[in-house]
Amino acid sequence: MLDAHRFLLFLGAASLLAIAPGPGMLYVLARTLAGGRREGVLSSLGTFFGGLVHVAAAATGLSLLLATSAAAFAVVKYAGAAYLIYLGVRMIVKAGKEGELPIALPARTPAFWQGIATEALNPKTALFFLAFIPQFVSRGQGSVLAQFLVLGSISVALNTSCDLAVTLLAAPIGARLRASAKLRKRQRAATGLVLVGLGTCLAAGDAR
Numbered sequence: 001m002l003d004a005h006r007f008l009l010f011l012g013a014a015s016l017l018a019i020a021p022g023p024g025m026l027y028v029l030a031r032t033l034a035g036g037r038r039e040g041v042l043s044s045l046g047t048f049f050g051g052l053v054h055v056a057a058a059a060t061g062l063s064l065l066l067a068t069s070a071a072a073f074a075v076v077k078y079a080g081a082a083y084l085i086y087l088g089v090r091m092i093v094k095a096g097k098e099g100e101l102p103i104a105l106p107a108r109t110p111a112f113w114q115g116i117a118t119e120a121l122n123p124k125t126a127l128f129f130l131a132f133i134p135q136f137v138s139r140g141q142g143s144v145l146a147q148f149l150v151l152g153s154i155s156v157a158l159n160t161s162c163d164l165a166v167t168l169l170a171a172p173i174g175a176r177l178r179a180s181a182k183l184r185k186r187q188r189a190a191t192g193l194v195l196v197g198l199g200t201c202l203a204a205g206d207a208r
Contacts (some may be wrong), residue, residue: 002140003138003141006136006138006156006158007136009136010086010135010136010151010154011154012153013067013132013194013198014036014095014132014158015158016156016194017132017190017191017194017195018158018159018161018162019153019162020057020188020191023049023122023124024118024119024122024125024159024163025042025159025163025166026116027047027115027118028040028043028044028047028163028166028167029058029166031043031111031114031115032166032167032170033170035111037129037167037168038111038169039111039176040109040111040163040164040166040167040170041164042110042115042169043111043112043114043115043163043167044115044160044163044166044167045112045114045115045160045161045165046111046112046116046117046118047113047116047118047119047126047160047162047163047179048115048119048122048157048159048163049115049116049119049120050115050116050117050119050122050125050155051119051120051125051152051155051159051160052118052121052127052153052156053116053120053131053134054110054111054120054126054129054152055147055148055149055152055153055156056121057126057132058126058133058148058152059145059149059152059174059189060131060145062076062130062134062144062148063143063144063145063148065163065189070139073134073139076130076134077134077135079131080130080131080132080134080199081131081137081199081200082137082199083127083131083199084131084132084198084199085196085199085200086189087128087131087192087195087197088195088197088198088199089192090195091188091189091191091192091195092188092189092192092193092196094188119207121174129152129155132153132155133146133148135149135198135199136150136151138150169179
């Protein structure tokens with residue numbers, strides 16, 4: 001499997017990205033504020049399984065492609081690094097234009113199933129996994145499929161852990177996110193810098 005250095009790099013990056021308020025976390029927050037902690041927990045579990053759908057789909061497709069072609073593996077990794085840099089730059093730019101944070105109430109459908117649908121049908125989640133996880137997968141460290149599944153599952157679990165924390169602290173977190181534009185700007189800018197740095201370092205490292 002992965003060497004310790006690469007795994008720690010992955011764990012640090014995935015943890016930083018997990019705590020960044022994204023669409024999934026805001027959905028869980030809205031669901032919790034609307035229906036209480038039970039709905040928040042069910043929504044978190046739903047987004048967890050929805051995330052695993054992306055992990056399984058991406059792992060299966062990429063493993064079939066990458067296991068047979070070193071060139072395809074390199075293309076996916078460099079394209080993924082470029083996409084991470086793009087996401088980071090866009091996040092930094094948007095941080096300077098941050099306005100009032102909308103937390104819309106979700107539709108009154110079963111929280112668990114809506115959580116699955118919200119995450120599984122989000123194309124941006126699929127793109128992110130395709131860009132992020134392959135940066136830490138090595139053809140020389142065993143099964144590409146197994147590496148992708150393990151790393152992807154860890155990433156989804158970290159996201160869900162943060163979502164569950166949001167359900168426990170929904171009221172103060174919601175109030176803080178709504179009230180502090182400066183906090184949101186700093187958080188978005190910091191996350192953007194992490195993405196840009198991650199994409200640059202990984203691409204440069206693989207180029208050596």
